[in-house]
Amino acid sequence: MASRKPRTAEEDAILAKAAKYLPGASTGNVYYKAEEALIIKEARGSKVFDYSGNEYIDYLLGSGPMLIGHAHPEVVAAVSEVISLGSTYFSTNSAAVDLAEEIVSAVPCADMVRFVSSGSEATYFALKVARAYRKRDKIVKFEGGYHGTNDYALMSVTPTSLKDFPQATADSAGIPKVLEGEVLVCPYNDLETTTAIIEKHHDEIGGVIVEPCQRIIPPMPGFLEGLREITSHYQIPLIFDEVVTGFRWSYGGAQEYYGVTPDLATFGKAVGGGYPLAAIAGREEIMRVFDPASKEEGSFVPGVGTLSGNPIAATAGLATLRVLKREGSIEKIWATGNRLKSEFTRLLKEKEIPGVVVGEAPCFDVYFGVEEVNDYRDSLKANDEMMGRFNHHMLESGVLKGGQKFYISMAHSAEDVDKTIEAMDYALDQAKD
Ligand SMILES: Cc1ncc(COP(=O)(O)O)c(C=O)c1O
Known part of the structure; x- marks a missing residue:
């Protein structure tokens, strides 16, 4: 499933310059591990594109603003x-x-x-x-x-x-x-x-x-x-x-x-x-x-x-x-999120991976190793290392997301959702303890 192309010399050069001029090689919002780092070149609809020719289904959504999709x-x-x-x-x-x-x-x-x-x-x-x-x-x-x-x-x-x-x-x-x-x-x-x-x-x-x-x-x-x-x-x-x-x-x-x-x-x-x-x-x-x-x-x-x-x-x-x-806009976001949430839950069950999908449809994620999360202290009991592995394999499979959040947009299509479920299936197998 992992489909990410290796980094080009152009993207490597931008990352090297970022390391020199930006504290933590970052504009401050996201700090990637060296092997995961990427620079986004452009974004359209539900996708973002990096300088190495990779396309990602985007659930980071600029940390939320791009609710109707990029460059609408x-x-x-x-x-x-x-x-x-x-x-x-x-x-x-x-x-x-x-x-x-x-x-x-x-x-x-x-x-x-x-x-x-x-x-x-x-x-x-x-x-x-x-x-x-x-x-x-x-x-x-x-x-x-x-x-x-x-x-x-x-x-x-x-x-x-x-x-x-x-x-x-x-x-x-x-x-x-x-x-x-x-x-x-x-x-x-x-x-x-x-x-x-x-x-x-x-x-x-x-x-x-x-x-x-x-x-x-x-x-x-x-x-x-x-x-x-x-x-x-x-x-x-x-x-x-x-x-x-x-x-x-x-x-x-x-x-x-x-x-x-x-x-x-x-x-x-x-x-x-x-x-x-x-x-x-x-x-x-x-x-x-x-x-x-x-x-x-x-x-x-x-x-x-x-x-x-x-x-x-x-x-x-x-x-x-x-x-x-407009009628149907926010409803579409909820329908997309609900489908992803229920497929995520089905995969966890099928693979017998302990964990729970938490959140409302526009914004959710999994907590591994726990049955319920109702506050911050519950969330500390979750398996963070497994989460890191899951996120890594999602990225390698062409899905960009936040550390503990899928943000759903109006632009996510049924095809995006199918591909995301495939990526989840693969990433869960790779991330398993
Ligand atoms: C609930 C909430 N409040 C405030 C902020 C801060 O917003 P900004 O990053 O635009 O300063 C955020 C950012 O993620 C947020 O999620």
Whole structure:
């Protein structure tokens, strides 16, 4: 099955230059083992192509943004039309106004929108806005939850030595030690422990942030509802980080899909159509802290960013949402994901490989060696080495994916799915203990 062609001198030369000029030979997102490394030359539809003539079925999707497929003709046309009108103005532009209107019409919690350039910036501002509005400093987040790289967010995402809840561990060097004391870490899907922590600290908490589906782990019945109830009770802003789930779980995001409405939500990835754009959306009363008029109440949050709401990115986002909004678009993503999930589960069973396929259809993967994964600590019990081998053999068979995630797009065809199932069959045999 393994079909990958050997690297050409051209790709080797780019990799050698990357090793010289980029720390870790990478732009920072993916660090390949030397024998796996590749440089992507172009991407179209469901495929990416490297400099050695290899074609890969792409389930990395640029880490999620390319939900309708790479270089979608409608996005390319929309961007081509505006690109000669200038790249950025700093002043408000009409594409950003239209995109804000579309987000408000789609997303249950959204009355108003502020644009930024990345998901990390969106969560950084959402946390700041919550603290400014509530006039309290501490943040509640969940162990294993990822909200980007800002200092409050990069806490207990992948801790190796586990502390008692709610103690936080910074995941990065360079984060001021004092911030660990400002973040209360709770166990995802454990409403009882989370409620007890919020009850004990409610008067110090500025906001609670959660990925409604944490990485690929779905919420257990009642978890998001309970979180909504306890935060409403103490009037603590609840933030859904919908950078992944926005416009993907359903057009109104995970909040629409799970039927729980937060106070604020962050969006990124799909909303920018593959261009650098992200957003904070939420209730008007809270979003008003971005308005200089709120200076009088002492709650003003300056939300300035040179490229915030960039007109080309906003145009690409609007074109992407137009495609996603059409009947059948998101349904197709779910149908493709569900077929892959069930075939994956069938293969595990047939081959008697212990493991479980976890996630919702647009975003899922396997955990080897375990029967159930409901939180970060469960995920630590999985067989990571086998996962590494599986991913290696998928890549060698022409399937590109993230370390612990298949992202499904609208562009994946029935033929792509058949080929992927063949690759899974082969990679599982090779990866077996
Ligand atoms: C849930 C979630 N929030 C925030 C971010 C950060 O987004 P960005 O990489 O655009 O800064 C990510 C990125 O993967 C994410 O998955």
